[in-house]
Amino acid sequence: MQDRIQAAVDEIGQVLLGKEQQVRLAICCLLAGGHLLIEDLPGMGKTTLAHALARVFGLDFNRIQFTSDLLPADILGVSIFDQANTCFTFHAGPIFNQLILADEINRATPKTQSALLEAMEEGQVSVEGETRPLPSPFFVIATQNPVSLAGTFPLPESQLDRFLMRIGIGYPDPKAERELLERGMESDRGASVRRSLCLDDLIAMRKAANAVKLSPLLLDYVQRLIAYTRDNEHFHFGLSPRGSIAVVRAARTWAFMEGREHALPEDVQAVLPAVVEHRLRAGSDTEGRTGSALAHRLLSEVDVLQ
Amino acid sequence: MTEQTPRLTLWWLLAAFALVVSPHLLRLPLGVSVLIGACILWRVFIFQGRISFPGTTLRMLIVFLSLPLTVLSYRGQGAGLDAAICLLILGTSFKLLEMRQARDMTIVLCLCYVLTMVGFIYSQTIPAALLALATVVVITGALITLQRNNGHSSLRSNGGLALRMVAQSIPLTIALFVLVPRVAPLWSMPIPVPSSKTGVTDEMSPGDISRLSRSAELAFRVSFDADTPSNEKLYWRGLVLDFFDGRVWRRAGSSFQSFDMIERFRSPFRGETLGEEVSYDVILEPTQQSWIYALQLAQFNASDIVQDRYYTLHTEKPVSQRYRYQVRSALDYHTDVSLSGVLRARAMQLPEDDNNVQARELASELRRGNPDDRDYALQVLRYFREQPFYYTLTPPPLGEASIDDFLFNSLQGFCEHYAGSFVYLMRAAGIPARVVVGYQGGEVNPFEGYTMVYQYNAHAWAEVWLENEGWVRFDPTAAVAPERISMGVQAVLANQPGFLEDSRFSMMRFRNTQWLNALRLRLDAMDYAWNRWVVSYDEDMQLDLLDSLLGPQMRGRLFLVLGVVIALFFLVAAIFLLRRREQESRDMATRLYLRLAADLADAGMKRGRGEGPQDFCQRLARQEPRYASDMGRITEIYVQVSYGPQTQTERHEQLLQELQLRIRDLRLRVLSPLRRLRLRMLPIRY
Numbered sequence: 007m008q009d010r011i012q013a014a015v016d017e018i019g020q021v022l023l024g025k026e027q028q029v030r031l032a033i034c035c036l037l038a039g040g041h042l043l044i045e046d047l048p049g050m051g052k053t054t055l056a057h058a059l060a061r062v063f064g065l066d067f068n069r070i071q072f073t074s075d076l077l078p079a080d081i082l083g084v085s086i087f088d089q090a091n092t093c094f095t096f097h098a099g100p101i102f103n104q105l106i107l108a109d110e111i112n113r114a115t116p117k118t119q120s121a122l123l124e125a126m127e128e129g130q131v132s133v134e135g136e137t138r139p140l141p142s143p144f145f146v147i148a149t150q151n152p153v154s155l156a157g158t159f160p161l162p163e164s165q166l167d168r169f170l171m172r173i174g175i176g177y178p179d180p181k182a183e184r185e186l187l188e189r190g191m192e193s194d195r196g197a198s199v200r201r202s203l204c205l206d207d208l209i210a211m212r213k214a215a216n217a218v219k220l221s222p223l224l225l226d227y228v229q230r231l232i233a234y235t236r237d238n239e240h241f242h243f244g245l246s247p248r249g250s251i252a253v254v255r256a257a258r259t260w261a262f263m264e265g266r267e268h269a270l271p272e273d274v275q276a277v278l279p280a281v282v283e284h285r286l287r288a289g290s291d292t293e294g295r296t297g298s299a300l301a302h303r304l305l306s307e308v309d310v311l312q
Numbered sequence: 313m314t315e316q317t318p319r320l321t322l323w324w325l326l327a328a329f330a331l332v333v334s335p336h337l338l339r340l341p342l343g344v345s346v347l348i349g350a351c352i353l354w355r356v357f358i359f360q361g362r363i364s365f366p367g368t369t370l371r372m373l374i375v376f377l378s379l380p381l382t383v384l385s386y387r388g389q390g391a392g393l394d395a396a397i398c399l400l401i402l403g404t405s406f407k408l409l410e411m412r413q414a415r416d417m418t419i420v421l422c423l424c425y426v427l428t429m430v431g432f433i434y435s436q437t438i439p440a441a442l443l444a445l446a447t448v449v450v451i452t453g454a455l456i457t458l459q460r461n462n463g464h465s466s467l468r469s470n471g472g473l474a475l476r477m478v479a480q481s482i483p484l485t486i487a488l489f490v491l492v493p494r495v496a497p498l499w500s501m502p503i504p505v506p507s508s509k510t511g512v513t514d515e516m517s518p519g520d521i522s523r524l525s526r527s528a529e530l531a532f533r534v535s536f537d538a539d540t541p542s543n544e545k546l547y548w549r550g551l552v553l554d555f556f557d558g559r560v561w562r563r564a565g566s567s568f569q570s571f572d573m574i575e576r577f578r579s580p581f582r583g584e585t586l587g588e589e590v591s592y593d594v595i596l597e598p599t600q601q602s603w604i605y606a607l608q609l610a611q612f613n614a615s616d617i618v619q620d621r622y623y624t625l626h627t628e629k630p631v632s633q634r635y636r637y638q639v640r641s642a643l644d645y646h647t648d649v650s651l652s653g654v655l656r657a658r659a660m661q662l663p664e665d666d667n668n669v670q671a672r673e674l675a676s677e678l679r680r681g682n683p684d685d686r687d688y689a690l691q692v693l694r695y696f697r698e699q700p701f702y703y704t705l706t707p708p709p710l711g712e713a714s715i716d717d718f719l720f721n722s723l724q725g726f727c728e729h730y731a732g733s734f735v736y737l738m739r740a741a742g743i744p745a746r747v748v749v750g751y752q753g754g755e756v757n758p759f760e761g762y763t764m765v766y767q768y769n770a771h772a773w774a775e776v777w778l779e780n781e782g783w784v785r786f787d788p789t790a791a792v793a794p795e796r797i798s799m800g801v802q803a804v805l806a807n808q809p810g811f812l813e814d815s816r817f818s819m820m821r822f823r824n825t826q827w828l829n830a831l832r833l834r835l836d837a838m839d840y841a842w843n844r845w846v847v848s849y850d851e852d853m854q855l856d857l858l859d860s861l862l863g864p865q866m867r868g869r870l871f872l873v874l875g876v877v878i879a880l881f882f883l884v885a886a887i888f889l890l891r892r893r894e895q896e897s898r899d900m901a902t903r904l905y906l907r908l909a910a911d912l913a914d915a916g917m918k919r920g921r922g923e924g925p926q927d928f929c930q931r932l933a934r935q936e937p938r939y940a941s942d943m944g945r946i947t948e949i950y951v952q953v954s955y956g957p958q959t960q961t962e963r964h965e966q967l968l969q970e971l972q973l974r975i976r977d978l979r980l981r982v983l984s985p986l987r988r989l990r991l992r993m994l995p996i997r998y
Contacts, residue, residue, distance in 0.1 A: 221955040223902065268955045271924035306922045311902055311909075 007211060008265045014202045018058040021199055022051050022175075024182030030263065031173050031280050032059055032147075037211050038259040040170020040252065041126050041146040043111075043284065050175045052149040056107045057199075059147060063208065064201035066141065068103040070122075072114035074157065078121035082133050096133065101125055104141050108148040112158040122146065123165045143208065163285070170252050171277070172284035215262040220254065220269055227271050227310055228253055231278070234308050235286060241300065242287040249285045256281050271310045278305060321417055322359055324454035324470070326352060329408070329420070331447040332427045336401060339434065341385035344398055347378070351405035358409075366409050374409075378402050397430055417458055424451045436634075436847045438839060449478050491858075491874060494851040511599045512550045512749050512770055516561040518714060521749070522705050522726035524770035525805065530597050531751055531769065532605060533840050535762035537591040541607075543753045544797045545643055547773065547785060548605040548765060550750035552622035556739075558663035559714050561732060561747050565658075571602065571628045574618045583609045583623065584649070585642035595843050596635045602627050605750055605765075607641035608785070614638070621655065623647065636848045647782040651744060659744030659777060668715040668736065675740035685743050686784075689776050692737050693791040696730065699723065703793035705805055727796075730788035731772040744777035748785075753800045759837040768801055901953045901971060908946070908975045908982075915982045925951055942978045946971065 011033065018029045032055060035042045044052045060067040070081055083099030100106065101122070108122060125131045126146050130139045148169070151158060166172070178186060228250065236244030245253075256277035261269040279301040286300045330352065337345045357363040366374070382402065386395040404423045411417055428447050431440060453474035460470070511531055513520065532548075553561035589611075596604055604617070604625045612619075614637055616628050627635065648655065666672075678695065682688040700723055707724040711717040715736050718729050731747050738745030752771035754763040773787040790797040862870060909919045909928075917936060919928045929947040933940035949971045953964065980988055 219955075219957050223954045268957065270926060270951060270955050272926050275922070275924060275927075304922075306920065309921050310924050311906055 007207070007214065008263065010203060010207065011211075011263055014062045017062050017199055017202050018055070021058050022055050023185055024179050025051075025055075025175060028173050028175055029055070031171060031277065034256060034259045034263055034277065035171040035173075035280075036063065036145055037208070037215060037263070038170060038255050039143065039212060040255070041148070041168060043166070043169040043172040044147065044149045044175065045152060045172055045284075046149075046175045048151060050177070052175060053107070053109060055175065056109075056147040056149060060105045060107065061199040061201060063105070063203050064205070065104040065143075065145070067105045067107070068100040069107040069109060070100050071109045072111050072118070074113055074115060074159075076114045076118050078118050081118065081121055082125075082131050085134055096136075096138075098138075101131060102138075102141060104143055105145045105147065108146055110150060111148040112150040112160060114159065116159055116162075119159065119161060119165065122148075123168055126168050143205075163287070166284045167246065167248060169284065170256060171280040173280050211262070215259040217267070218258040218261045218269055219267060220258070223311075224257075224269055224271060224274070225254075226312070227308075228257075228274060230312065231274070231304055231308050234304060235282075235300075240288060240303060245282060245285060249282060252281050253278060275305055318414065318417075318458060319359070320470075321414075321454055321457040322355075324450065324457050325411075325417055325420060325424075326355065326408075328424050328447065328450040328454050329404070331443070331450055332424045332431075333401060333405070335431050335435065335440065335443060336397075336427075340398055340401070341381075343381055344385065344402060347381075348401065348405045351408050355408045355411070365412070371406070371410065374406060378406070393433070397433070400430070401427060414458055418455070421451055421455050421458070424454075438842050441842075441846075445478070449474050452477055489849070490854070491870070493871060493874070494854055511601065511767060512751070514551055514553075514563055514601070514603075516553055516728050516732070516747060516749055516772060517559055518707070518710055518718075518725070518729055518732070521728045521770050521772055522707075525705055525726075525768040525801065527767040529767045530836075531765045531767050532594050532596040533762055533764050533843075534592050534594050534754065535760075535844075537593075540756055540761070540763055541590060541643065543800060544790075545607075546753050546763070547607065547748075547771075547787075548751040548754075548769075549608050549610075549623065549748055550605050551603055551624055552746050552748050552775070554622075554658045554746040555661060556663055556732070556736065558666065558668075561735075564661070571618055571626050574620045574626060578618070583642075584646040585609060585611075585644070586646065587642065587644040589640045589642045591638070591640045593638050594636065595840070595848065596631055596637070598632050598634060600630045600632060602630045604631065604635065604637060606639045607643065609642050609645035609647060611640045611642075612638065634843055634847060636844075648777065649780065649782045651777055651782075656744050656777075659746050660739055660742070662736070662739050667713045669713075670716045670720050671733070671736060672740050674719065675737045678737075679741040685776070685778050688741055688743065689738065689778075689786055692734060693786065693788060696734070696788050696791040701725070701730075701792045703789065703796060727789040728772045730792055731774050734774045734786065734788040738774070738776055746775050748773050748775055752787075752797065755800065755802075757833050757837050757840070759833060760840060762837075762840060764836060768805075771801075901950055901968060904972060904975045905946075905950050905954075908979055911979050911982050911987075914984075939978065939981075942974065942981075946974050946978065949974070 014033060015026060015029050018033075019026055022029060032042055032044075036059065044055060046052055057069075070076075079099070081099050081101050083097050083102070085094040085096045087093070088095045106122075111119060111122070121131075125140060125144075129142070129144055130137055132138075150161070177183075231253070232245050232250045235241045253274065257269050257274040260277050261267075261273040264273065266273075279298055282304070283298050283301045288300055333348055337348070340348075354363060354366075358365060378399070382395050382398050386392075386398065400423075404420060404427065407416065407420050407423070411420060425448070428444050428451070431444060434440075449471070453470050456473050456477075457470050512524070551563060553563055555562045555564040590607070592607075594605070604627055606612075606625055608623060610619065610623065610625060612625070617637060618626050620626060625637075625639075651659075674695075678691050679688055682691045702724045703726070704724050705726060707718075707726060707729065708722050710722065715733050718725055719733055728749075735745045735747050749770070749772045751765050751769040752773070753769050754765040756763050771789070773785060773789065775783040776786050778784050787797060858866075858870065905925070912932070913919065917932055917939075923931070925947050929943050932943050949967050953967050953971060976991070979991060983991060
């Protein structure tokens with residue numbers, strides 16, 4: 007199974023050059039059944055990554071471009087009076103898909119954002135007093151621009167918490183950049199990505215990842231990490247239990263992707279920045295910016311063995 | 313973790329220690345006792361801040377000096393138990409001087425519990441048990457203060473809780489004492505042997521028995537199954553002395569009278585019982601001798617007792633602790649109706665250089681008128697009765713020809729004089745006779761109905777062999793002082809100087825004060841019950857008791873239930889320990905790994921705090937390729953053991969062993985030469 011994951015990673019790597027770590031994290035997030043937030047500057051390949059992920063898993067896919075005038079009904083769907091049958095029929099919105107790409111989510115108003123976020127947490131939506139289940143699996147890959155940019159509504163902590171991981175992409179290294187330049191601009195790079203995993207694979211992999219063993223020593227380490235965020239003055243607030251569960255879930259999946267039947271501290275460390283960065287805020291940070299510095303402090307200050 | 317020693321606990325602990333040591337102090341060598349006292353004082357001074365804790369050098373010095381001190385003090389005393397106990401006590405008192413943490417106090421207190429039990433090796437009396445109980449309360453109190461916060465510091469609350477806890481544990485203790493199957497110990501402990509032997513000895517010279525009458529110590533206690541026979545029938549037979557050298561009576565062929573020899577050359581029982589038997593139960597105080605006392609003619613069912621040809625009972629080992637045995641005796645009997653040649657020759661023996669001329673003349677004169685042996689013996693008794701013999705504890709010393717001197721000169725003597733000269737007169741007339749030593753009479757305790765026999769009951773009498781009757785007992789003392797036999801020795805001798813001289817403060821001296829005498833008898837009855845039901849409670853008694861309580865079928869069931877309960881207890885304990893062990897083995901792997909990491913850090917290869925084992929291994933491999941393969945394997949095993957599936961399998965153990973050895977090897981390569989040497993000296997755990 008690890009071979010197939012590697013194949014998927016390679017497949018995406020063809021369109022997103024030199025970003026294997028980010029790709030693996032993204033896949034790990036989806037395998038762990040969590041929603042993914044990709045945050046970076048415009049033009050870094052966020053949408054490309056999201057697109058490629060959707061294609062590689064072969065999921066029903068829809069893209070919602072978030073703008074400041076987007077309304078909840080535009081996402082969820084509306085009931086329209088059918089004159090032929092003289093009744094209201096529900097016209098499902100774009101959210102009724104297995105994978106949603108919520109592009110530039112922080113450009114929408116909070117009202118629209120929460121419509122999406124309810125769906126993310128509950129796996130169902132309530133439209134006009136009626137609860138409708140969403141397809142399974144249901145993934146949201148959201149992209150956003152750094153909050154400092156103009157024309158954005160930053161997501162509150164409670165909503166950030168619902169994303170299992172937040173990853174950045176970063177500038178490509180010179181070698182990848184050169185290749186990118188040589189290749190030239192293609193109209194739809196995402197279209198060249200071939201599907202290499204199916205739904206059954208996804209379910210089997212999730213099962214295998216859940217079977218990964220966590221030794222007491224490892225859990226001790228995770229607890230030390232969490233206790234550190236709660237006790238240390240550099241942290242404005244500590245990790246929530248949902249956050250600690252997320253760390254363990256991601257570490258398990260990571261260990262599975264590495265081909266191990268038990269999780270190591272290195273697995274925890276590999277996923278930790280992506281899982282906790284958006285959930286933490288520095289003690290002196292009043293603007294609500296979350297820092298990767300905090301995650302790195304965690305990694306370097308907390309003893310792996312004690 | 314490293315709590316300071318709580319102040320309050322210190323006082324409790326010192327009190328407990330003083331109580332524990334107190335019964336040992338007089339027994340221990342003086343130097344050791346002084347050292348113990350010094351340790352306690354030193355600890356008090358440390359507490360007051362006057363002196364500091366002793367340094368390492370001084371502590372080493374004390375420990376190394378205490379060993380030769382102990383060895384020298386106990387030089388030449390075969391059994392090592394005394395010396396070992398001495399060392400244990402010394403070690404505990406030294407521990408006082410390095411007691412810095414609460415943990416040390418716990419250790420000392422646990423040692424105090426052990427020492428309390430050790431005390432029972434030396435004394436199992438009621439006062440010793442009461443002292444031990446008090447000690448346990450104080451030790452428990454000390455433990456309580458150690459565990460409690462300073463909030464409860466009153467003596468009353470701590471002491472009260474300790475008392476309550478000990479009181480609550482007593483029913484369980486009793487239940488365990490009564491019910492837990494008694495298993496014979498796997499090894500026998502060398503019991504310390506006091507050097508002085510007490511009671512009747514295997515020699516009798518004039519003055520020996522009268523010396524015993526100065527002592528009011530208990531010799532043994534007897535309880536008869538039926539009525540107690542009258543006083544003049546209670547001749548507690550000890551040894552037969554049949555060799556006379558002109559002054560001292562001894563045992564002939566005493567080297568053949570050990571347990572083994574008697575066992576090996578067991579002769580057929582030559583006695584014949586007539587009439588009724590009496591059964592009784594004796595608890596003998598320690599005598600350090602290997603013979604025990606019984607009424608003639610004794611029979612028994614014990615495998616650790618043998619009877620020699622003189623009908624004396626012997627034990628396998630000297631009686632060094634209270635010894636309990638059961639005997640049946642026929643008060644009417646015939647023994648040795650046909651006398652063997654050896655015994656006859658021994659019973660006729662007279663000293664070779666005999667100079668008791670007058671006594672021989674007296675014998676032949678009396679013999680002329682009494683050709684019959686019995687008539688002759690009675691004639692001699694009559695002689696004793698009619699001549700002005702005086703029964704006294706303080707006879708004048710006798711000259712060279714002791715029999716002549718006594719019979720015709722001093723005419724004053726104690727039972728050994730009468731018995732010795734009587735037997736001499738028999739033998740001089742050609743009649744087989746011998747001296748028997750033992751105890752006569754006894755005092756019945758009115759509260760419990762058993763008979764107490766004291767050292768002053770020691771007595772000597774004679775046995776004469778008569779045709780068709782065998783050995784017949786004659787007591788010449790009875791002829792001289794009949795009330796000695798009928799009323800008991802204390803009635804006769806109470807006013808004589810010298811009687812109970814060695815027991816000046818014995819309550820026996822106040823026997824005429826009514827309430828004191830009652831108190832004495834009460835105390836003795838308590839002590840007797842204690843010995844009978846507690847100290848000598850053994851397997852047989854346990855079975856009897858359970859049978860009488862529950863019946864034999866229930867007994868089996870009880871043991872079954874008990875066995876199941878105990879087995880369950882151990883099972884639960886085993887599971888608990890195994891689970892802990894799993895945890896520990898994981899912890900141990902981490903401990904080993906961290907130690908290695910510390911050594912690597914000293915050698916300039918520091919593991920970052922947040923660096924996982926695999927990352928560290930990879931970095932190390934780049935930084936120091938020479939350790940790459942070793943570290944690679946160590947990391948592999950460590951990761952497997954610590955983070956892998958937790959199974960308590962053999963494979964797991966193997967991995968742990970390999971990890972330990974590999975880490976040791978790598979540490980040896982990494983360490984500086986000096987620390988390498990230190991590591992080499994440490995044992996490998998597996």
